[in-house]
Amino acid sequence: MSAPLKVVLVGLNSPGYQSLALGYIRAYAQSDDRLKGRVAFQTLDLTVDVDPWWVAYRVLPLEPDVVALSVTCWNARHVFDLCRIIRAASPHTRIVLGGPEVGPVAEQTLESHMEVDLIVRGEGEITFAEVLYALTRGRDVCRVEGVTARRPDGFVVSAGDRALIADLDSIPSPYLTGVMSPVDGGAYLETYRGCPHRCGYCFEGKGYGRVRSFSQGRVEAEIRTLAESHGVSSFSFIDPVFNLTQDRLEWLSAALAPYAANGLRLHTVEVDIERVDDDAAALLKRAGVCSVETGPQSVGAAALAECRRSFDPERFSTGVAALRRVGISVECDLIIGLPGDSTEEFFEGMEFCLALDPGRVQTSTLHVLPGTDLWLRAEELGLIFDVEPPHEIIATPRISYVDLRRAEVRATWIQRQYEARL
Amino acid sequence: MSVRESAAVRTDLTEAAGVDVVPGPNLVLGGLEAFSHPELPALVVAAAAAGFVRIGLETGGGPLNVGENAAGAIHVGVRHLVIRFVPSVADDDPVATPIRASDAALAGIRAFISAAAAVDQKVAVSAVVPACRHTAPLLPVAVAELADAGVGAVRLVADGEGAYGSAAIAHVSAACDTGVVNGVWVEVEGIVLPESHAAHCIIGDG
Numbered sequence: 001m002s003a004p005l006k007v008v009l010v011g012l013n014s015p016g017y018q019s020l021a022l023g024y025i026r027a028y029a030q031s032d033d034r035l036k037g038r039v040a041f042q043t044l045d046l047t048v049d050v051d052p053w054w055v056a057y058r059v060l061p062l063e064p065d066v067v068a069l070s071v072t073c074w075n076a077r078h079v080f081d082l083c084r085i086i087r088a089a090s091p092h093t094r095i096v097l098g099g100p101e102v103g104p105v106a107e108q109t110l111e112s113h114m115e116v117d118l119i120v121r122g123e124g125e126i127t128f129a130e131v132l133y134a135l136t137r138g139r140d141v142c143r144v145e146g147v148t149a150r151r152p153d154g155f156v157v158s159a160g161d162r163a164l165i166a167d168l169d170s171i172p173s174p175y176l177t178g179v180m181s182p183v184d185g186g187a188y189l190e191t192y193r194g195c196p197h198r199c200g201y202c203f204e205g206k207g208y209g210r211v212r213s214f215s216q217g218r219v220e221a222e223i224r225t226l227a228e229s230h231g232v233s234s235f236s237f238i239d240p241v242f243n244l245t246q247d248r249l250e251w252l253s254a255a256l257a258p259y260a261a262n263g264l265r266l267h268t269v270e271v272d273i274e275r276v277d278d279d280a281a282a283l284l285k286r287a288g289v290c291s292v293e294t295g296p297q298s299v300g301a302a303a304l305a306e307c308r309r310s311f312d313p314e315r316f317s318t319g320v321a322a323l324r325r326v327g328i329s330v331e332c333d334l335i336i337g338l339p340g341d342s343t344e345e346f347f348e349g350m351e352f353c354l355a356l357d358p359g360r361v362q363t364s365t366l367h368v369l370p371g372t373d374l375w376l377r378a379e380e381l382g383l384i385f386d387v388e389p390p391h392e393i394i395a396t397p398r399i400s401y402v403d404l405r406r407a408e409v410r411a412t413w414i415q416r417q418y419e420a421r422l
Numbered sequence: 423m424s425v426r427e428s429a430a431v432r433t434d435l436t437e438a439a440g441v442d443v444v445p446g447p448n449l450v451l452g453g454l455e456a457f458s459h460p461e462l463p464a465l466v467v468a469a470a471a472a473g474f475v476r477i478g479l480e481t482g483g484g485p486l487n488v489g490e491n492a493a494g495a496i497h498v499g500v501r502h503l504v505i506r507f508v509p510s511v512a513d514d515d516p517v518a519t520p521i522r523a524s525d526a527a528l529a530g531i532r533a534f535i536s537a538a539a540a541v542d543q544k545v546a547v548s549a550v551v552p553a554c555r556h557t558a559p560l561l562p563v564a565v566a567e568l569a570d571a572g573v574g575a576v577r578l579v580a581d582g583e584g585a586y587g588s589a590a591i592a593h594v595s596a597a598c599d600t601g602v603v604n605g606v607w608v609e610v611e612g613i614v615l616p617e618s619h620a621a622h623c624i625i626g627d628g
């Protein structure tokens with residue numbers, strides 16, 4: 001039998017984060033009987049602040065046949081720098097990318113980045129395993145569904161799309177399989193994929209369509225194992241909306257309550273605040289939630305319409321008040337530079353949020369991300385943005401470049417004033 | 423003795439120098455120099471006990487370099503500083519005047535911010551800077567220096583009567599731009615800026 005294919009998965013994460021995406025694709029591929037004994041995996045979970053030359057210093061001695069990375073707008077520049085170094089130092093190594101930054105623009109990415117061989121579009125678990133299978137058998141990876149790749153003659157070709165994974169439980173848990181271990185007493189959990197909302201600036205609603213859930217048994221097993229065997233005291237749920245339905249909230253609250261009673265805490269879970277009443281607030285508290293993150297992103301009618309978001313100031317205020325009553329801090333998010341918004345409307349949004357005294361008001365500048373509705377409609381909406389990641393907005397029909405920068409600075413000062421308190 | 427009876431107080435951060443309103447109750451102690459008040463620590467403690475959540479001091483900044491003033495202010499509950507900052511130029515003879523008056527203020531700001539960082543406490547420091555035709559050329563550098571010291575906002579306040587010539591207005595506008603590129607919000611009170619910089623002007627009395 002020939003030597004196993006050496007696969008190195010490299011995560012370039014924000015400091016303090018681990019790549020759940022890489023955990024999933026490794027757990028799935030490792031469970032594929034066809035790959036057993038034929039593929040050897042290694043994961044390097046690093047941070048984006050490590051110089052790509054030093055990341056390459058860690059990767060290259062492993063003499064990988066395949067290097068795979070998940071790309072977001074935040075790490076893309078580092079990823080491409082790293083790929084260039086690896087390509088130059090080890091021309092035979094296949095470089096495989098996936099993730100929201102490259103999937104929706106796979107062909108353009110391969111055309112402009114000669115150092116990259118192959119892109120996995122959409123959900124990566126099955127497609128990546130199929131790519132590895134093709135490589136171990138000497139088959140043509142260009143035919144694998146969900147793949148865009150460069151052929152030996154240099155042409156970039158895309159196979160058909162792969163259907164979404166119907167049964168999420170078919171992806172083994174990275175925690176239960178030991179592929180991932182919690183770091184510093186914290187772990188990331190995902191209970192479902194997709195989002196019922198369709199916010200124009202977000203990839204989540206656009207990219208993964210309908211909501212698909214992991215089974216309750218699977219999620220409960222992860223919670224139990226992490227809390228009881230790994231001593232995890234802090235969970236971060238990456239679900240787009242933690243209180244997606246009342247039933248789910250009740251179930252999760254019940255599953256987490258015994259551990260919350262012993263000190264487990266959930267930080268910054270995303271909630272639909274307009275659906276939070278006193279009962280929901282009590283359920284969140286019981287689950288150990290100490291802070292939540294929510295909109296409104298904008299209070300301007302035009303921006304909300306362009307982004308297909310709803311906003312009811314009264315219900316929003318009621319939700320914040322209910323959470324504050326039970327001692328849960330609320331982070332209200334606002335985006336500067338949404339289509340339709342003026343700077344005045346943005347600051348009206350800040351005023352609205354501050355008046356609620358939610359705990360935190362977080363502002364960020366719009367990023368026009370590949371594959372999102374705003375990215376597809378940018379020309380129609382007159383959005384001018386940086387084509388290079390992280391795709392920050394440069395100007396809108398209502399806010400000039402200079403006024404965007406002014407708004408960022410002024411918003412930062414307001415935030416600082418708000419947070420400087422007893 | 424209540425806090426209100428015992429000090430020049432302002433309950434609105436905006437009124438003192440804060441550029442935007444945040445929910446309160448908030449309080450700024452000072453009037454001119456907070457540290458000249460003999461019972462300052464007790465006043466801050468009393469303000470906190472009275473329920474004020476954002477307590478600020480108005481100061482020239484120099485007293486923050488004295489003894490444990492910076493750490494002590496943080497300890498008793500001060501979270502905001504409003505620095506009365508007068509830009510000054512270095513003397514031609516650095517031996518005769520080794521330190522500018524404004525250097526003491528900048529050092530005081532740094533002392534306060536590092537005392538806050540040492541106990542992982544968030545603070546907000548702003549500055550009020552008089553702007554007249556004579557000091558206008560110093561304003562861009564003053565804003566840059568304040569930014570470097572850690573100030574988050576600067577209010578340039580018209581000082582004295584009379585119209586501002588185009589040169590002075592250009593300096594004030596440049597000070598606003600210096601702020602933006604250094605991450606400091608600059609507002610201008612009492613001076614009419616051209617349309618390109620109108621976003622920095624405070625309407626009315628602010």
Ligand code: SF4
Pocket residue numbers: 195196197198199202203204205206240241
């Ligand atoms: S912003 Fe949140 S609610 Fe909107 S589509 Fe994205 S994940 Fe869903």
